[in-house]
Amino acid sequence: MLTKKQHALLVFINQRLTDTGVSPSFDEMKDALGLASKSGIHRLITALEERGFIRRLPHRARALEVIKLPEANVPKQPIGGFKPNVVSNNPDLDRPAAANTVDIPVLGRIAAGTPIEAIQHETDRFSAPADMIGRGEHFALTIQGDSMVDAGIHDGDTVVIRRSSTAQNGDIVVALVDDQEATLKRFRRKGSTIALEAANPEYETRIFGPDRIKVQGTLVGLMRTYQ
Amino acid sequence: MLTKKQHALLVFINQRLTDTGVSPSFDEMKDALGLASKSGIHRLITALEERGFIRRLPHRARALEVIKLPEANVPKQPIGGFKPNVVSNNPDLDRPAAANTVDIPVLGRIAAGTPIEAIQHETDRFSAPADMIGRGEHFALTIQGDSMVDAGIHDGDTVVIRRSSTAQNGDIVVALVDDQEATLKRFRRKGSTIALEAANPEYETRIFGPDRIKVQGTLVGLMRTYQ
DNA sequence: ATACTTGTTGTCGATTTGTTCTCTTATTTC
DNA sequence: GAAATAAGAGAACAAATCGACAACAAGTAT
Helix, strand or coil: CCCHHHHHHHHHHHHHHHHHCECCCHHHHHHHCCCCCHHHHHHHHHHHHHCCCEEECCCCCCCEEECCCCCCCCCCCCCCCCCCCCCCCCHHHHCCCCCCEEEEEEEEEEECCCCCCCCCCCCEEEEEEHHHCCCCCEEEEEEECCCCHHHCCCCCCEEEEEECCCCCCCCEEEEEECCCEEEEEEEEEECCEEEEECCCCCCCCEEECHHHEEEEEEEEEEEEECC | CECHHHHHHHHHHHHHHHHHCCCCCHHHHHHHCCCCCHHHHHHHHHHHHHCCCEEECCCCCCCEEECCCCCCCCCCCCCCCCCCCCCCCCHHHHCCCCCCEEEEEEEEEEECCCCCCCCCCCCEEEEEEHHHCCCCCEEEEEEECCCCHHHCCCCCCEEEEEECCCCCCCCEEEEEECCCEEEEEEEEEECCEEEEECCCCCCCCEEECHHHEEEEEEEEEEEEECC
8 A cells, every 4th residue: 555655754754743743844754764855755745645644734834644554563662662641642543433423534625506626635534423424435525605505505514425326316416527527416317317406596407418427425414513 | 733833832721721720821822932922822823723723712811722632642741740639621632532522412302483392301412523512511402493494404403502691693592482482593682672583584583572582502513414 | 668656956935933013802990 | 881901813024944846867566
């Protein structure tokens, strides 16, 4: 899963994080790996993020977070090492995700109105109540736009989606149109075409040939925070 | 995840909070970090809040709360350390289990339409994401009726309420009318009267004298499950 | 041969940090 | 309740630190 360099960097980042609580900067990482420039680090970080080992806030300094470690039993037991009262240096990792919640990734924003872009990388994590999650793979998205207001889905809401490539008539789904735009709409199959209906009279229902639409998942939950 | 300064400030705030139970003021933080001005503190606080380490009440003095600490196992065990009859003033931190959730009671159903009855006893428990919960006591209710649909609150939704006896104009609140009926409505004070507005043209706004209404809490979150 | 990983150099713009000041809002005090 | 004081919010400026990225070269495994 990881190359040596990627692994080495991940271990270093984790080390620093658990030791000091402060993310290393690109320069510090560069020195730690004995490189002459930060560019290599940049690529390694991108790769680690892509593979889901770390998360970072874009355009923020020292904003790295390790979200999982490679299964490898990194023999990190420092020889005389002992860890005072700390079971793990990364509680988020071993906790089988709290009794009644399931930790799922937030994969970005999705247009309820005019589609913006396909689903991106993980941008955050989110704990959803277990009873909202059935079996299968789930993820969350943040709603942008108001095309689904009549279904009680407002701008800024977070929706929980169960990954699935099929849908029943009437389901609200995340659909990928022409492998390009992802949008949240009500799914309806009409004869040999597929209609994506908004839940807002100001938006029109769009009808496509079945080959232009790929269902990414179906809506299973919604959360909103006021204030 | 944090820069040195952010980390240093977070540690300081946590220190003060666990030592004295009182948030440090911006000036005290400024002195603690050896700065000449509070502005820097302001930005650091903003960054910490953005990263989810602290929470604060806007426009309130000394209203900080640490909601998580960096993974670092800061060896903060005061040498002869002992904790005076306080397990911790920050339950969120020692609770080893529940990741980012807070367990709150569900106190029954509430009418969004015609009020049914006052809030009953606990009927269930519910795990809400921590970021939905601010400070204070919270509880959940299940919505019955459709008087708030235009606010995106539908029949069957679960709402999270922060217990409070006051509300700002425009807040959605749980109001007890004549000590009898509990209802979820938008709160608006008009002169010496209180208006409870539905978010559905089919329902009328009801206006009461201030002595007939008791605010029970304000709406802070909403969850819905499809399927 | 081809694709991928790794190293390096160097540029450019963004973020972080420290300061000074001004304003608005809370909290106290009289 | 009014005035005085304490806090917090935030704009503006400068300097240092940082991260994003393009381009080119070299090593490696398929």
